[in-house]
Amino acid sequence: MSRRYDSRTTIFSPEGRLYQVEYAMEAIGNAGSAIGILSKDGVVLVGEKKVTSKLLQTSTSTEKMYKIDDHVACAVAGIMSDANILINTARVQAQRYTYAYQEPMPVEQLVQSLCDTKQGYTQFGGLRPFGVSFLFAGWDKNYGFQLYMSDPSGNYSGWKAAAIGANNQAAQSMLKQDYKDDITREEAVQLALKVLSKTMDSTSLTSEKLELAEVFLTPSGNAKYQVCSPDSLSKLLVKFGVTQPATEAS
Amino acid sequence: MSIFEYNGSALVSMVGKNCFAIASDRRLGVQLQTIATDFQRISKIHDRVFLGLSGLATDAQTLYQRLVFRHKLYQVREERDMKPVTFANLVSALLYEKRFGPYFCQPVIAGLGDEDKPFICTMDSIGAKELAKDFVVAGTASESLYGACESMFKEDMEPEELFETVSQALLSSVDRDCLSGWGGHVYVVTPTEVKERILKGRMD
Numbered sequence: 001m002s003r004r005y006d007s008r009t010t011i012f013s014p015e016g017r018l019y020q021v022e023y024a025m026e027a028i029g030n031a032g033s034a035i036g037i038l039s040k041d042g043v044v045l046v047g048e049k050k051v052t053s054k055l056l057q058t059s060t061s062t063e064k065m066y067k068i069d070d071h072v073a074c075a076v077a078g079i080m081s082d083a084n085i086l087i088n089t090a091r092v093q094a095q096r097y098t099y100a101y102q103e104p105m106p107v108e109q110l111v112q113s114l115c116d117t118k119q120g121y122t123q124f125g126g127l128r129p130f131g132v133s134f135l136f137a138g139w140d141k142n143y144g145f146q147l148y149m150s151d152p153s154g155n156y157s158g159w160k161a162a163a164i165g166a167n168n169q170a171a172q173s174m175l176k177q178d179y180k181d182d183i184t185r186e187e188a189v190q191l192a193l194k195v196l197s198k199t200m201d202s203t204s205l206t207s208e209k210l211e212l213a214e215v216f217l218t219p220s221g222n223a224k225y226q227v228c229s230p231d232s233l234s235k236l237l238v239k240f241g242v243t244q245p246a247t248e249a250s
Numbered sequence: 251m252s253i254f255e256y257n258g259s260a261l262v263s264m265v266g267k268n269c270f271a272i273a274s275d276r277r278l279g280v281q282l283q284t285i286a287t288d289f290q291r292i293s294k295i296h297d298r299v300f301l302g303l304s305g306l307a308t309d310a311q312t313l314y315q316r317l318v319f320r321h322k323l324y325q326v327r328e329e330r331d332m333k334p335v336t337f338a339n340l341v342s343a344l345l346y347e348k349r350f351g352p353y354f355c356q357p358v359i360a361g362l363g364d365e366d367k368p369f370i371c372t373m374d375s376i377g378a379k380e381l382a383k384d385f386v387v388a389g390t391a392s393e394s395l396y397g398a399c400e401s402m403f404k405e406d407m408e409p410e411e412l413f414e415t416v417s418q419a420l421l422s423s424v425d426r427d428c429l430s431g432w433g434g435h436v437y438v439v440t441p442t443e444v445k446e447r448i449l450k451g452r453m454d
Contacts, residue, residue, distance in 0.1 A: 091323055099315055102315070
């Protein structure tokens with residue numbers, strides 16, 4: 001409709017929209033979904049691996065989740081190459097803060113500084129926005145466990161449970177129904193897997209199509225990010241009864 | 251007085267059988283006045299790499315913070331810890347970057363590399379690496395340390411014997427140096443555990 005206003009990121013349309021930013025969000029709507037849930041004793045991130053082929057060389061590194069610093073991790077949805085740039089930026093920012101202040105960067109400040117970078121690409125430079133949405137999961141001593149969602153416009157907000165990527169609206173409404181404020185980390189894992197199994201397009205759920213990671217405190221009081229191994233993930237899927245094909249799920 | 255002798259320090263690292271020990275004194279001084287008797291000169295980079303920094307304390311602290319920065323980034327990007335050789339190369343590169351305005355530090359790096367092989371090295375303040383198979387020393391007490399280590403060192407010592415040797419070498423050397431001493435701090439690292447011990451020496 002207003003095609004003449006959408007080729008440059010740095011101008012508004014007559015209706016006051018930034019088309020390039022909206023098109024970036026479209027790109028993310030086609031990517032593999034990711035869900036984050038905040039619990040009393042940790043934050044859970046679950047991601048759907050979109051690219052599964054027998055020919056893919058499996059490695060230990062993850063496709064959807066990335067560690068930013070010891071106390072912060074993120075799940076991505078969207079264009080992976082854009083995500084890599086932003087993740088590297090976030091990592092360097094976290095270390096710069098630690099170098100200057102000799103303590104871990106507060107989670108919200110990290111999210112904010114990354115979003116400031118993203119916002120720059122919507123206002124100046126003539127470059128296209130990043131086609132990535134993030135779910136940041138972290139812990140700091142001021143606000144404890146936190147979950148943030150950010151999108152290509154550079155907007156972010158804190159959430160108790162959030163979903164990005166394909167079918168995120170369906171996932172978000174399911175989370176709204178089933179989320180309780182005093183949910184434990186184990187219940188959060190169960191809820192995340194259940195919601196993801198229902199919103200994923202594939203007919204059956206195996207540990208090869210998923211990634212699960214958690215941010216929690218070790219007994220010694222340090223924040224830790226841990227990715228679930230494929231074997232443990234398979235066991236969890238069986239335990240929570242989500243390995244059946246989606247049509248048979250209760 | 252030279253800038254390297256402003257704070258006073260003593261560092262020694264020795265190789266044993268599938269293990270290594272790294273030890274330092276505990277004095278922090280401002281020329282002849284002792285300011286602290288519990289100063290940490292050795293830092294853990296990760297479970298298998300330890301870094302000791304002798305020389306000017308402020309440069310040692312800043313250099314350590316910069317190295318943590320670089321190592322943390324390496325860890326999140328490569329999803330693994332740095333090998334000791336790699337870390338030594340990083341330290342050398344960082345020091346040479348300041349070739350014409352250097353950090354007044356002499357580092358001692360000790361770690362367990364591939365197949366748990368112990369690795370030790372030292373370098374001068376502009377990054378010239380000195381790899382050794384037996385022991386390396388640094389600090390104001392380095393001359394005494396060279397003599398003590400040369401005479402006390404034996405190849406393939408077990409962790410307990412290595413601890414005794416390193417401790418004796420350190421304490422006897424710092425006793426001959428007025429700028430270092432006030433006890434010792436020894437780390438003995440094997441593939442399975444890290445034993446940290448404090449030595450009580452002549453408190454002067």
